[in-house]
Amino acid sequence: MAIELVTGKKGTVHVDSADDGALYAAIAGKGEYVLDLDDRLACTMTTANKAHVASGHGLMQGRHWLIDAEGVDLTIQNGTQGQKRNDLIVARYECDAKNGNIESVALKVIKGTPTTGTPADPACTRGDILEGAALVNEQPLWRIPLNGITVGTPIQMFDVLTPAKEAWDSVAQAVVKAAKVVLDNFRTSSTVVVTVPVAWPVDVSRVVAVVPSYVCQEYSDRIVVSDWGADGVDVRAGVDQNVSMTLHVLYV
Structure with missing residues (x-):
């Protein structure tokens, strides 16, 4: 099909996630962001081993995902005495190519490597969702630093997307x-x-x-x-x- 009216009634199901994803990516950018809504995925350590990610909305290469008011609890494995470690909380996108390309998203903790020196962040799996070439893509949200058995304050790793109205107001105020x-x-x-x-x-x-x-x-x-x-x-x-x-x- 050379041309299609995406946001129009056709009589058959014809709008898919790739259509919406392309539209969001064109408007907001092709990157990965958190939207300025709800609790903006705020992360707190509720116990020494449990991180709580609050409500919010994310954009991952045009794919819109959200966490509701209940939030999500994640387990952080114990640290090692005398060593440091960085864990990452990520939003993990998956496309099940063996089951009709069903897409899903979930929060996941990627455990880092303990070291006596300066800890590095563990690697995230990256894929090109917009091109339909990604079976997995991981969007970094929070770094959880561990120093020995002590868990530090979560460190934000995402950009919050500025609403268009605020962006326009800031430009208007900066008139030369x-x-x-x-x-x-x-x-x-x-x-x-x-x-x-x-x-x-x-x-x-x-x-x-x-x-x-x-x-x-x-x-x-x-x-x-x-x-x-x-x-x-x-x-x-x-x-x-x-x-x-x-x-x-x-x-x-």
Whole structure:
């Protein structure tokens, strides 16, 4: 079939997980994220051997999965005295190719390797779900560090996907603004960079660009603002002369 109306009534079952997955991946990105909903899969150690992952929603290469209000409890194996270890809590996607490509997801603990040095995270199985080439893919969620028999605080390993409204608001607030600063009658040099003091209209860390316009008092010359900072602007010129300059300061 060359073309198909996916979100349309056809009279037969024709929308599958690959259709939805492609749509979500195109909108949110092809990576793996946690959505800003519910408890955002918060993880706590309820006992020395039990991790609790709270409610939330994940996106795994376009596949939407969730944990309900009950949450999920997982067992962390005991540590080894005098050694360190990193375990990972992952969301494990599976596609059963021998049973009609039935798909499923579950949380799993991947046990790391104990060491007396710096522990490394255990490897996750990676696969390309969007291309239909993955029988297994594991999305890292939390690192559980163990130091001897002591279990540390879970460490987040996922990115929380910013809702589109919040992302748009943050962009709108970062609109570039402009101000003018006049530098009257300073002397340029043909041999050294001259730093001209500037009374910046905002904190200089907010300045994103400085565009100069200038009037040469004696000779025609090309004058360049090569850098700027708290002390002012660095000015390069080809001849020694007096110059008046207006800085068009762009800032956020």
